[in-house]
Amino acid sequence: MTQSSKIEDRAERGRQPAAAEKILDVARDLFYRQGIRAIGVEEIVRTAGVAKPSLYRAFSSKDELAASYLRRYDREFWERFDEAVVAHPGDPRAQILAFLTRVGKRTQTPSYRGCGMTNAAVEYPEPDHPARKVSEDNKRELRRRLRAMAHDMNAADADTLGDGLLLLIEGAYISGQLFGTGGPAQSVARNAELLIDASLKR
Amino acid sequence: MTQSSKIEDRAERGRQPAAAEKILDVARDLFYRQGIRAIGVEEIVRTAGVAKPSLYRAFSSKDELAASYLRRYDREFWERFDEAVVAHPGDPRAQILAFLTRVGKRTQTPSYRGCGMTNAAVEYPEPDHPARKVSEDNKRELRRRLRAMAHDMNAADADTLGDGLLLLIEGAYISGQLFGTGGPAQSVARNAELLIDASLKR
DNA sequence: AGCTGTATGTACCGACCGGTAACATTGTCA
DNA sequence: TGACAATGTTACCGGTCGGTACATACAGCT
Numbered sequence: 457m458t459q460s461s462k463i464e465d466r467a468e469r470g471r472q473p474a475a476a477e478k479i480l481d482v483a484r485d486l487f488y489r490q491g492i493r494a495i496g497v498e499e500i501v502r503t504a505g506v507a508k509p510s511l512y513r514a515f516s517s518k519d520e521l522a523a524s525y526l527r528r529y530d531r532e533f534w535e536r537f538d539e540a541v542v543a544h545p546g547d548p549r550a551q552i553l554a555f556l557t558r559v560g561k562r563t564q565t566p567s568y569r570g571c572g573m574t575n576a577a578v579e580y581p582e583p584d585h586p587a588r589k590v591s592e593d594n595k596r597e598l599r600r601r602l603r604a605m606a607h608d609m610n611a612a613d614a615d616t617l618g619d620g621l622l623l624l625i626e627g628a629y630i631s632g633q634l635f636g637t638g639g640p641a642q643s644v645a646r647n648a649e650l651l652i653d654a655s656l657k658r
Numbered sequence: 659m660t661q662s663s664k665i666e667d668r669a670e671r672g673r674q675p676a677a678a679e680k681i682l683d684v685a686r687d688l689f690y691r692q693g694i695r696a697i698g699v700e701e702i703v704r705t706a707g708v709a710k711p712s713l714y715r716a717f718s719s720k721d722e723l724a725a726s727y728l729r730r731y732d733r734e735f736w737e738r739f740d741e742a743v744v745a746h747p748g749d750p751r752a753q754i755l756a757f758l759t760r761v762g763k764r765t766q767t768p769s770y771r772g773c774g775m776t777n778a779a780v781e782y783p784e785p786d787h788p789a790r791k792v793s794e795d796n797k798r799e800l801r802r803r804l805r806a807m808a809h810d811m812n813a814a815d816a817d818t819l820g821d822g823l824l825l826l827i828e829g830a831y832i833s834g835q836l837f838g839t840g841g842p843a844q845s846v847a848r849n850a851e852l853l854i855d856a857s858l859k860r
Numbered sequence: 861a862g863c864t865g866t867a868t869g870t871a872c873c874g875a876c877c878g879g880t881a882a883c884a885t886t887g888t889c890a
Numbered sequence: 891t892g893a894c895a896a897t898g899t900t901a902c903c904g905g906t907c908g909g910t911a912c913a914t915a916c917a918g919c920t
Contacts, residue, residue, distance in 0.1 A: 490783060491780070496907060497909085498908090506868075508869090508909080509911095511909095513868090517909085575780050577836050578777050581691070616845045626828065627825030628825055631797075631825060633783065635797065640801060640821030643825075647818065647821070650856045650857060651856065653856065676896085710878095713879095715897085
């Protein structure tokens with residue numbers, strides 16, 4: 457992480473301004489539900505009930521606020537991921553299936569809007585945008601871990617299986633927000649199961 | 659299709675204004691590469707070398723221009739899809755694999771920016787946005803056809819296989835633009851092959 | 861009380877957004 | 891040559907964009 461926002465620096469040594477926290481909470485909500493480009497800073501501060509300068513005191517720009525939102529998203533993502541991992545120690549197949557079962561369920565909720573990381577990468581194709589960098593880092597790490605888990609499963613071609621699982625996951629994120637309830641994303645865990653079992657050495 | 663632009667009405671009975679065609683060409687290019695929200699109408703008409711009123715004479719709004727761009731994208735998409743279909747008559751497995759092989763190759767080109775339909779749906783979560791409607795229609799039809807093909811393959815659970823293929827495809831679209839060359843999308847055809855063979859009745 | 865530093869708010873900026881009105885110019889076909 | 895459709899030119903609209911100079915409220919400390 458080459459750059460971080462003022463509020464995140466603060467958080468590391470405790471106590472941060474109340475306004476900044478409210479702003480990040482609101483930004484997280486609005487950015488996720490409606491998209492980053494669709495939401496203006498005006499709307500964020502209005503909803504948060506704070507003044508605009510409070511935003512720019514805690515975040516150097518809207519782009520940096522978006523990056524902060526994604527860094528927080530990243531932390532929460534790995535928390536969820538690791539929950540599935542620790543629930544099935546030493547059993548990567550069960551770990552992935554547990555994670556995907558939860559993803560599949562989440563995609564069937566009305567407010568589901570996909571993965572904040574994926575959406576941000578679609579909104580910002582420019583490689584040097586701060587938000588996109590966070591997103592790319594997250595996805596690279598996810599790919600690395602999935603491939604490692606596929607390897608631990610003794611897959612015939614671990615890299616291919618890890619990548620296949622990543623494709624299914626990203627497909628679930630997108631289809632979940634495209635089709636809503638009843639869409640293809642509900643079968644992501646089942647399809648992963650089929651793909652895994654077809655990929656194991658026999 | 660409840661609404662269509664003036665230029666599309668014209669196209670049905672031949673001869674359309676040259677300016678409108680140039681605008682749609684440029685919009686297609688800029689919208690696809692940089693996103694719809696990221697591109698202003700000013701930039702479109704400047705790049706197309708036409709005056710702004712020419713845009714609004716052919717398209718009632720920017721949103722409608724975006725929808726026209728996607729309708730054209732839809733036509734071209736099904737052309738590519740049907741190419742793979744007619745290349746392997748009566749063999750849905752080979753049809754899908756041919757299509758996915760091409761998708762996988764396209765994702766490895768530097769300028770790849772995913773599926774214009776998918777990207778538009780991410781950019782516009784509002785259900786009544788004209789661009790999103792085109793996108794949703796396209797995806798619903800794609801799902802329908804994939805499920806039908808899975809059925810023709812004699813899959814044990816055709817709907818699940820069809821949806822699994824759709825997840826892989828969407829995953830390839832997203833991963834292709836997220837990871838660039840060398841990303842997980844290159845293995846989409848191979849993973850589809852594994853998934854299909856694991857889903858056939860034995 | 862008085863001072864000081866921090867957190868917050870008020871009011872404003874120039875730039876650009878999508879979109880339009882009014883009118884001049886071009887090209888084409890009869 | 892006349893008529894008409896297509897296009898260009900110019901100027902403009904209200905609204906919103908991201909961002910900031912400056913004033914104020916309010917702690918805690920002495």
